[in-house]
Structure formats: structure tokens, C-alpha cells
Amino acid sequence: MANNKMYDKGKIVAGLVIFAVMITFPFWFNLGKAAPAPELKLTEKAKAAKECVLEKAEMKAGHMQLLDIWREKVVREGSREYVNTKGKTYQMSLSKTCLDCHSNKAEFCDRCHDYASVNPYCWDCHIDNPKEKK
Amino acid sequence: MNSKYMFSLVAVIILFLLAYIGIETAGLYTLFGIWIPYAAVFIFAVGVVYRVVDWAQSPVPFRIPTTCGQQKSLPWIRHASIDNPAENNNVVLRMFLEVVFFRSLFRNMRFDFNKGNKFSYEWEKWLWVGAIAFHWTLFVVVVRHLRFFTEPVPLCIQWLETLDSFLRVEFMTDFLQIGLPGVFMSGLVLLAALIYLLLRRMFIPQVNYISFSADFFPLFLIMGIALSGLFMRYLAKVDIVAIKAFTMGLVTFHPVIPEGVGSVFYVHLFFVSILLAYFPFSKLMHAGGVFLSPTRNMANNSRAERHVNPWNYPVKVHTYEEYEDEFREKMIEAGLPVEKELTNGG
Numbered sequence: 355m356a357n358n359k360m361y362d363k364g365k366i367v368a369g370l371v372i373f374a375v376m377i378t379f380p381f382w383f384n385l386g387k388a389a390p391a392p393e394l395k396l397t398e399k400a401k402a403a404k405e406c407v408l409e410k411a412e413m414k415a416g417h418m419q420l421l422d423i424w425r426e427k428v429v430r431e432g433s434r435e436y437v438n439t440k441g442k443t444y445q446m447s448l449s450k451t452c453l454d455c456h457s458n459k460a461e462f463c464d465r466c467h468d469y470a471s472v473n474p475y476c477w478d479c480h481i482d483n484p485k486e487k488k
Numbered sequence: 489m490n491s492k493y494m495f496s497l498v499a500v501i502i503l504f505l506l507a508y509i510g511i512e513t514a515g516l517y518t519l520f521g522i523w524i525p526y527a528a529v530f531i532f533a534v535g536v537v538y539r540v541v542d543w544a545q546s547p548v549p550f551r552i553p554t555t556c557g558q559q560k561s562l563p564w565i566r567h568a569s570i571d572n573p574a575e576n577n578n579v580v581l582r583m584f585l586e587v588v589f590f591r592s593l594f595r596n597m598r599f600d601f602n603k604g605n606k607f608s609y610e611w612e613k614w615l616w617v618g619a620i621a622f623h624w625t626l627f628v629v630v631v632r633h634l635r636f637f638t639e640p641v642p643l644c645i646q647w648l649e650t651l652d653s654f655l656r657v658e659f660m661t662d663f664l665q666i667g668l669p670g671v672f673m674s675g676l677v678l679l680a681a682l683i684y685l686l687l688r689r690m691f692i693p694q695v696n697y698i699s700f701s702a703d704f705f706p707l708f709l710i711m712g713i714a715l716s717g718l719f720m721r722y723l724a725k726v727d728i729v730a731i732k733a734f735t736m737g738l739v740t741f742h743p744v745i746p747e748g749v750g751s752v753f754y755v756h757l758f759f760v761s762i763l764l765a766y767f768p769f770s771k772l773m774h775a776g777g778v779f780l781s782p783t784r785n786m787a788n789n790s791r792a793e794r795h796v797n798p799w800n801y802p803v804k805v806h807t808y809e810e811y812e813d814e815f816r817e818k819m820i821e822a823g824l825p826v827e828k829e830l831t832n833g834g
Contacts, residue, residue: 358545359545360541360544360545361544361545361546361547361548361798362544363544366540366541366544369540369779370537370540370541373536373537373540373776374533374537377529377532377533378533379634379637380634380637380638380739381739383637383638384637384638384639384736384739384740387639387740388736388740388742389639389732389733389736389740390733390736390737391729391730391732391733392729411727411748414727414729415725415726415727415728416725418668418669418725419665419668419725421668422658422660422665422667422668423660423665426660466729468640469639469729469732470635470728470729470732471635471641471645471646471649472669472728473646473649473650474668474670475670
């Protein structure tokens with residue numbers, strides 16, 4: 355900063371203001387808001403079952419992978435039985451197994467999906483699950 | 489082997505090990521998760537402003553736009569208004585096309601001896617393709633990441649995600665499952681473009697000759713960011729909700745370290761922090777500099793308007809009128825023509 359005289363000061367300042375507004379967007383967009391991870395509601399049936407197909411942490415991060423593998427097995431290979439690490443057998447079905455316990459899609463599936471802005475195409479077909487309770 | 493890119497590659501590997509070991513063995517979650525990201529954003533913001541203000545103090549005394557077409561002239565000569573802008577709105581249009589579509593790079597050509605010894609200009613668009621693919625996908629990836637920094641997520645970001653995952657890439661073998669979560673094209677194109685830009689610098693001799701560590705380092709660093717990101721999304725499947733709770737904590741100034749998020753996330757975050765902190769000191773500042781390029785941001789109007797050099801000092805002048813006033817009598821005596829005759833005989 356040699357001589358401290360700025361040329362085209364108006365344009366430079368305008369550009370810097372735009373830059374500042376852009377990079378601070380996440381800060382002012384969420385100003386005064388707290389957005390912790392959403393609380394999930396378990397149905398009575400899910401509470402009674404106590405455990406899911408896999409460990410909770412594994413289900414939380416990797417349930418989509420499991421569902422994708424299930425679909426492959428059922429649709430391409432015609433096998434419908436899944437045995438988990440504990441030796442328990444489940445039917446490989448989103449509607450009949452997952453949504454049987456987690457019948458509260460709006461309070462279970464959607465809360466995290468909305469939070470993480472995920473829009474899975476599962477619901478393109480499975481949305482009309484008759485077991486869903488609102 | 490080339491010491492220039494090996495230096496940058498080793499630097500990125502050391503950064504990776506720093507974050508990985510720092511988390512895995514030393515457990516420095518607060519340092520890598522909170523302090524370094526905040527410091528990096530601060531350095532980025534202040535550094536960029538400092539550089540731009542510094543540049544703004546350099547005067548540009550003359551109109552030096554690069555002209556690539558007919559200058560504004562007589563009314564019956566067609567004026568290339570974008571390539572040789574005479575007015576500010578044309579300059580803005582030219583600048584927009586330059587920043588958004590890299591118009592000048594599109595003109596890139598290769599000189600070659602075609603058919604024996606005939607010198608010719610050859611079609612060369614690969615650099616433009618690679619550059620535009622890289623910059624646009626990087627932009628899309630950055631904007632997409634705003635889903636971690638906004639709650640509720642704005643609709644336009646959700647639209648961008650829908651558009652980005654338009655091609656439903658699905659792939660399944662016994663050891664690899666790709667398809668859920670949905671594949672975003674931008675991440676893959678970004679990595680491909682980076683690899684192309686890197687190989688270009690490595691294997692084209694002329695380009696390799698003018699490439700330095702400062703050119704390779706951002707390529708390797710952004711590659712590290714892309715690889716760690718792709719790894720988390722498609723292979724490791726990290727707990728995305730825990731990560732969003734963490735990033736939201738950062739932007740609302742109540743940072744909380746998430747539980748059960750692996751070291752790769754901290755590597756990703758550390759790489760991004762390094763990129764942000766490195767940005768103002770590096771060639772990456774071309775992002776701000778492009779707006780300040782005098783060869784692009786000036787109207788070519790020096791024949792229509794008078795531009796005064798800002799550092800001109802006042803020159804002592806002695807005009808012809810003053811000269812004649814001083815020597816009029818002597819001039820008339822010597823028989824020289826004068827503009828104003830002597831009045832009242834004096």
C-alpha cells in the first residue's frame with residue numbers, strides 16, 4: 355500500500371461489498387437461528403423392537419446403501435431374505451420391513467432428509483404406503 | 489520426475505497426514521474442526537480485501553484495452569462493440585462474457601507447422617473445455633455445499649441438486665455400490681477436469697516449462713478436496729446429519745464437535761481451510777484480479793475522450809500568445825508576421 359490513494363474507489367468498494375455479502379451469506383442467512391440435528395420420533399413398535407436391522411450408527415449413515423443392495427437382491431436376484439450379523443432374518447422390503455416399524459415417515463424419514471436436503475426417489479413409488487400414519 | 493510437481497504433491501500429502509494424524513492419534517478435534525476453519529475464513533476475507541485494495545492503489549494512466557475487432561469509427565463502418573468496446577455498457581457485457589464463459593480463452597489457438605513447413609494456426613479448444621468444466625463444476629460444488637450451511641435449505645439450492653443428480657448413475661458389484669446416495673455429476677466432472685489440467689501441465693513440454701509449484705499445488709489440493717469428498721459420499725457414507733449439525737454450529741457461532749464422524753471429514757475440512765487461507769496469497773486471486781484487468785475493463789475511447797494521466801504534475805507553459813505579447817515590437821521591427829498588430833502606436 356504505497357501511496358494510499360485508491361483509484362475508481364466507488365467501483366472497488368461496490369465490488370468488495372458484493373464479495374463480503376456473498377462470502378458471509380451462511381452467517382447472515384442463519385442469523386439468530388439455531389439448527390441442531392432434528393429429533394427423531396420412534397413409534398411404539400420401533401421402541402419395542404429395540405434394535406434395527408443393523409447397528410444404529412450404521413443405519414444412520416448407511417441405510418441407503420442397504421436399501422440399494424436389498425433392491426438389487428430382490429429385483430435382480432429374486433432373493434427376499436436378509437440375515438443380519440446377529441443371525442436374525444428379515445424380509446428385504448422397504449414397505450413391509452422398514453416402514454412396518456417406522457410407519458411415521460413424516461417424523462422419522464423426512465426429518466433428516468429435509469434437514470440434509472435429500473430427496474430420495476424411494477418415495478416416487480413407496481409414498482402411498484397404506485401403513486403410514488400421520 | 490519433476491521437482492516442481494513433486495514438491496506440491498508432497499506438500500499436499502504432508503497436509504493430509506497432519507490432519508489425519510492430528511485427529512486419529514492426537515484427537516485435536518477442536519483445533520481442526522473449529523479453530524482452523526474460522527481462522528481460514530478470516531484470512532480469506534481479510535486477505536482478499538487487502539489484495540484488491542492494494543491493486544486499486546495502482547493507477548492505470550492510459551487506456552490499454554486489448555482490442556479484437558473494429559474500433560468505433562465512422563457510422564458506415566461496422567463497429568465490433570464487444571471486442572472493441574467504446575462505452576461502459578459494452579465493457580460490462582465483454583467482462584461478463586469473459587468471467588462467465590472465458591471468451592478470450594475460447595480464441596486459444598495452437599501454432600504448428602502444417603503440411604511440411606507451412607506455419608499455421610490450429611484449432612485448440614481443449615484448454616477452454618477443461619477450464620470451463622473445472623470452474624463451473626467447482627462453482628456448482630461450492631453452491632451445493634450451502635445445503636450444509638443453511639436451514640431451511642433455499643429452494644434454488646435444492647433445484648441445483650436435482651439438476652446435478654439428473655443423470656442417475658447406478659453401479660453395483662459385490663464390493664462396490666454406487667447409486668444411493670444419488671450421484672452428482674459436478675463432483676466427478678470436477679475431478680476429471682482437474683486430472684486433465686494436471687496432465688496437461690505435466691506432459692505438454694511447453695506448458696510444463698512454464699509451470700511451477702504454485703501452479704501444481706492448488707491442483708493437487710483441490711484434487712485432495714474432491715477425492716476426500718467423493719470418498720465420504722460414495723464409499724465411506726458418513727453421517728450427513730451429524731455433519732450438518734456441526735457446520736450449522738459453525739455458522740451460528742455455537743460450534744459443537746460431532747460424534748462418530750471419521751478422520752476423512754477432518755481431512756476434507758482441513759484441505760478446504762488450507763485452500764481458503766492460501767487463496768489471497770496465490771495465483772487463485774485471479775478470481776478477483778480478472779475484474780481489475782486494465783486490458784479488459786476499459787473502454788477503448790481514447791480518441792473520443794481526453795484522459796489525463798493522474799500523476800501529471802503542472803507543467804510551466806509559455807503559450808504563443810504570451811510569446812507574441814513579449815516580443816511583438818521586435819518581431820514587427822524584424823518584419824516577422826504577427827497575429828495582433830500594435831495598437832495605439834505604443
